[in-house]
Amino acid sequence: MSTAEKFRSISPAEFFYRNKEIAGFANPARALYQSVRELVENALDATDSHGILPEISISIDRDPNKTYVYRITVKDNGIGVPENYVPDAFGRVLFSSKYVLRQTRGLFGLGAKMVILYGQITVGEPAEIVSATINSKKIYKYKIMIDIKENKPIVLEKSWWPNKTSWHGTIVKVAIEGDWGKARQKVLEYVKRTAIVTPYANIVFRTPDGEIKIYQRVVDKLPPPPRETKPHPHGIDLEMLKAMISETKTQTLLDFLSEEFQGVGRVLAERFITKNNFDPNANPKTLSKDDLEKLVRALKEFNEFRKPRSDHLSPIGSDLIKIGLSSILKPEFVDAITRKPIVYEGHSMIVEVGIAYGGAIEPVEEPLLLRFANKIPLLYDEKSDVAWKVVSENIDWGYYDIVFPAPIAILVHVCGTKIPYKGVGKESIAEVPILENEIEEGVRHVARSLKLYLARKQKEEEAARKAITLIKYIPEIASALVVFAKSNPEPVNVETLESKLFELVKNRFRDSLKNISSPRDVVLSVE
Amino acid sequence: MAMEQTKKFISSVDIRARIKAAEKFNEVFEKVVKAVLNCEEPRLVIPKRTLSNTIYDKEKGLLLLGPATFERSFLDVKEARKFMQTLLMAKIIYDALINNEYPTIRDLFYRGKHSIRYRDHKGRVEEENTWDEQKESDSVLRDIEVLVNLLREEMLILSKEKGKVVGDMRIRSGDDVIDLSKMGHGAYAIEPTPDLIEFIDVNAEFVLVVEKDAVFQQLHRAGFWKKYRAILVTSAGQPDRATRRFVRRLNEELKLPVYILTDADPYGWYIYSVFKIGSITLSYESERLATPKAKFLGVSMTDIFGDKNKKPYLSESERRNFIIKAKKTDIKRAQELLNYEWFKTEKWSKEINIFLQKQSKLEIEALTGKGLHFLMDTYIPMKIQTQDFIE
Numbered sequence: 001m002s003t004a005e006k007f008r009s010i011s012p013a014e015f016f017y018r019n020k021e022i023a024g025f026a027n028p029a030r031a032l033y034q035s036v037r038e039l040v041e042n043a044l045d046a047t048d049s050h051g052i053l054p055e056i057s058i059s060i061d062r063d064p065n066k067t068y069v070y071r072i073t074v075k076d077n078g079i080g081v082p083e084n085y086v087p088d089a090f091g092r093v094l095f096s097s098k099y100v101l102r103q104t105r106g107l108f109g110l111g112a113k114m115v116i117l118y119g120q121i122t123v124g125e126p127a128e129i130v131s132a133t134i135n136s137k138k139i140y141k142y143k144i145m146i147d148i149k150e151n152k153p154i155v156l157e158k159s160w161w162p163n164k165t166s167w168h169g170t171i172v173k174v175a176i177e178g179d180w181g182k183a184r185q186k187v188l189e190y191v192k193r194t195a196i197v198t199p200y201a202n203i204v205f206r207t208p209d210g211e212i213k214i215y216q217r218v219v220d221k222l223p224p225p226p227r228e229t230k231p232h233p234h235g236i237d238l239e240m241l242k243a244m245i246s247e248t249k250t251q252t253l254l255d256f257l258s259e260e261f262q263g264v265g266r267v268l269a270e271r272f273i274t275k276n277n278f279d280p281n282a283n284p285k286t287l288s289k290d291d292l293e294k295l296v297r298a299l300k301e302f303n304e305f306r307k308p309r310s311d312h313l314s315p316i317g318s319d320l321i322k323i324g325l326s327s328i329l330k331p332e333f334v335d336a337i338t339r340k341p342i343v344y345e346g347h348s349m350i351v352e353v354g355i356a357y358g359g360a361i362e363p364v365e366e367p368l369l370l371r372f373a374n375k376i377p378l379l380y381d382e383k384s385d386v387a388w389k390v391v392s393e394n395i396d397w398g399y400y401d402i403v404f405p406a407p408i409a410i411l412v413h414v415c416g417t418k419i420p421y422k423g424v425g426k427e428s429i430a431e432v433p434i435l436e437n438e439i440e441e442g443v444r445h446v447a448r449s450l451k452l453y454l455a456r457k458q459k460e461e462e463a464a465r466k467a468i469t470l471i472k473y474i475p476e477i478a479s480a481l482v483v484f485a486k487s488n489p490e491p492v493n494v495e496t497l498e499s500k501l502f503e504l505v506k507n508r509f510r511d512s513l514k515n516i517s518s519p520r521d522v523v524l525s526v527e
Numbered sequence: 528m529a530m531e532q533t534k535k536f537i538s539s540v541d542i543r544a545r546i547k548a549a550e551k552f553n554e555v556f557e558k559v560v561k562a563v564l565n566c567e568e569p570r571l572v573i574p575k576r577t578l579s580n581t582i583y584d585k586e587k588g589l590l591l592l593g594p595a596t597f598e599r600s601f602l603d604v605k606e607a608r609k610f611m612q613t614l615l616m617a618k619i620i621y622d623a624l625i626n627n628e629y630p631t632i633r634d635l636f637y638r639g640k641h642s643i644r645y646r647d648h649k650g651r652v653e654e655e656n657t658w659d660e661q662k663e664s665d666s667v668l669r670d671i672e673v674l675v676n677l678l679r680e681e682m683l684i685l686s687k688e689k690g691k692v693v694g695d696m697r698i699r700s701g702d703d704v705i706d707l708s709k710m711g712h713g714a715y716a717i718e719p720t721p722d723l724i725e726f727i728d729v730n731a732e733f734v735l736v737v738e739k740d741a742v743f744q745q746l747h748r749a750g751f752w753k754k755y756r757a758i759l760v761t762s763a764g765q766p767d768r769a770t771r772r773f774v775r776r777l778n779e780e781l782k783l784p785v786y787i788l789t790d791a792d793p794y795g796w797y798i799y800s801v802f803k804i805g806s807i808t809l810s811y812e813s814e815r816l817a818t819p820k821a822k823f824l825g826v827s828m829t830d831i832f833g834d835k836n837k838k839p840y841l842s843e844s845e846r847r848n849f850i851i852k853a854k855k856t857d858i859k860r861a862q863e864l865l866n867y868e869w870f871k872t873e874k875w876s877k878e879i880n881i882f883l884q885k886q887s888k889l890e891i892e893a894l895t896g897k898g899l900h901f902l903m904d905t906y907i908p909m910k911i912q913t914q915d916f917i918e
Binding site for chain 2: 480507
């Protein structure tokens with residue numbers, strides 16, 4: 001169990017109010033989708049990142065009088081928000097957890113606050129937050145609005161009641177302007193794809209139309225939670241360096257470099273300082289802008305630092321991907337692979353690829369691509385995503401015996417502390433060569449195993465076809481032979497002959513007769 | 528009970544034939560039952576009925592089945608359907624044998640044809656017929672004939688009869704004696720099981736087989752067989768098995784020479800060769816059906832056109848009246864005949880080459896056109912006397 005999150009403000013709410021498109025609130029439909037997304041991702045971060053099997057319920061209600069008003073309620077069983085943090089956590093536009101890095105789902109570190117802000121602008125009702133931390137004796141309820149100019153929470157109401165059931169978790173309820181008709185398909189798809197990568201969660205989703213979608217937990221295994229890590233010298237920029245220096249307690253450049261970064265020990269820090277003629281004893285807080293720029297460049301160019309670590313990342317894992325794909329898509333074949341970590345601009349990344357084939361999957365003209373970044377489904381801008389380029393251009397599916405239309409889905413998950421998104425929407429990942437290559441290798445790996453499976457299946461089918469070719473004639477042959485069996489010392493009947501003939505076929509085609517136990521399983525009555 | 532009643536009216540000859548055939552069936556198919564009961568692969572070893580396994584035996588002058596056999600196993604995916612059909616056919620024939628029935632090959636086809644409903648390897652329900660066309664059932668019937676070494680006639684399977692015979696002879700058919708000289712204007716229809724016929728006595732010097740029924744009737748009513756002490760037979764076109772077997776017995780058992788009279792065209796020649804040598808599809812039966820000593824009396828190309836030491840039977844003007852231009856198919860057929868081993872003789876090469884050169888054919892009726900008596904009293908006797916025939 002981790003301790004409570006630490007929060008720190010980064011920029012005024014007003015900025016996002018004026019630039020809500022950036023955060024994905026461009027129109028009522030997109031805003032509804034984005035709101036569900038933010039709240040669900042918070043709920044998941046509050047659970048699986050802390051070792052709790054998620055119980056998430058989502059409901060969207062349409063206001064009976066004002067049809068453009070929707071009330072979204074998301075409930076989780078996570079670690080809850082400590083009583084004194086609730087207003088800031090939901091009412092101040094913040095950036096979480098100092099300057100340490102962690103792989104989180106939240107894209108902008110804005111999450112729920114943006115939803116509340118948007119709701120306030122479009123509908124004007126306060127948001128309702130109910131929360132209790134683990135072992136809390138009380139459950140708290142807040143009604144909150146945001147003071148946009150001041151970027152601070154306004155608490156309209158606060159109450160509590162005894163926590164008799166030892167419940168912990170958070171319930172967020174926000175009223176926003178939305179358009180369910182236009183958002184429906186994307187929202188449903190989003191929840192479904194979320195369920196694919198969280199097969200350890202129970203997710204219940206009630207739509208404004210009263211449809212209820214239930215995704216049952218199919219496994220009790222959680223992926224390891226992501227851990228915080230220090231920045232790697234190759235992955236910082238000027239802004240980040242300034243922020244780190246303002247936070248650090250170290251007094252010298254040597255200490256600063258060897259204590260606040262990963263991949264840098266004392267020896268390496270000294271070598272770096274000597275090589276670049278820095279003053280090891282300079283207090284970092286006194287460095288000029290020029291010094292800082294020079295330091296950033298030097299850090300990027302020095303290639304003796306140890307590689308960025310990846311043990312703080314939290315891939316889903318090939319087992320969970322297989323379980324998720326199986327339980328949601330109900331295919332006949334799945335496979336998945338978690339690739340070795342790669343490093344891009346000082347950040348480590350892990351690529352995971354899954355494949356699902358046949359079964360309940362509808363045949364499609366191009367592979368159904370399920371993209372995820374840090375466990376979040378990416379639904380927009382598919383065609384400009386590196387993963388799309390891989391599955392649609394780089395891979396010759398014919399080589400893997402896949403002829404379209406084919407019932408095939410490819411899952412691509414990229415996780416890392418910094419993902420090279422394309423554009424501000426963060427809905428697609430850029431075509432970075434190292435990443436493209438990694439995805440391609442992953443897809444090739446699972447495609448190879450599909451090819452093997454199909455070849456084996458075809459062989460088995462062929463054997464089964466042959467076996468049935470024989471079995472279907474057994475009753476006919478047996479009833480002919482019984483006519484010539486009169487001279488046998490023991491009386492012979494048709495059933496004996498049928499089962500003997502079936503034995504013969506079974507011995508020849510042992511493995512392909514799994515679910516056939518007698519000729520009568522194959523031959524049906526003509527009436 | 529009804530069966531017992533019926534049995535009283537069945538000839539003893541048939542009953543003996545049935546018992547013999549049923550025993551043979553038991554002998555062959557009990558082995559298959561034993562194999563199945565011992566969990567061994569059930570197989571049928573069947574002589575091959577292909578052109579490649581058809582051998583022309585110069586010695587005997589017969590088309591015979593060679594020694595090659597093939598195995599039809601139930602466990603062989605490619606053969607399984609045929610295996611099933613073979614056993615199905617065997618059962619139907621056996622049932623008919625012991626129930627005193629006389630099925631035709633068409634009956635066998637209908638008795639065995641029904642649907643098998645089954646679930647395929649993908650779970651779809653499919654239907655398949657034991658056999659779809661009579662071609663298939665006829666083919667397994669032939670397999671059974673060579674497998675149990677019995678002709679269909681010996682299994683009491685009947686085929687439509689078209690051969691007819693008249694002449695001064697007595698035979699026993701079933702339990703009756705029939706006098707072939709007392710058939711009035713009609714004739715005795717050769718029964719489908721000629722092996723069950725018993726020859727009682729005969730007064731004749733040769734057998735004349737006429738391809739065409741119409742010509743047979745004219746010769747019969749004109750008293751040809753009385754006048755020339757002949758047994759007169761017609762096959763009414765392509766000869767059926769019964770007619771061939773009957774002619775063979777006349778030749779073999781009664782030592783009567785057999786002369787065959789057909790149209791002067793490749794189809795007529797082939798009819799002659801079926802009588803004499805056998806047909807390719809039924810080579811396994813030639814040994815019993817063919818008459819290797821049969822002679823081709825006519826009508827030959829030299830009868831029409833003559834050659835350096837033979838005057839033609841027709842004048843040039845008569846020729847022009849009766850000659851028909853050969854069709855493409857006739858030419859093609861004639862070229863095929865040239866490839867058959869048994870047509871590769873001096874006389875036949877000459878015959879066929881004249882035809883290919885003149886591209887003309889002629890029907891027997893041309894000779895009756897010249898006058899029935901010309902055919903009866905001049906053409907036929909003179910050809911026999913001067914030994915102007917092809918052996």
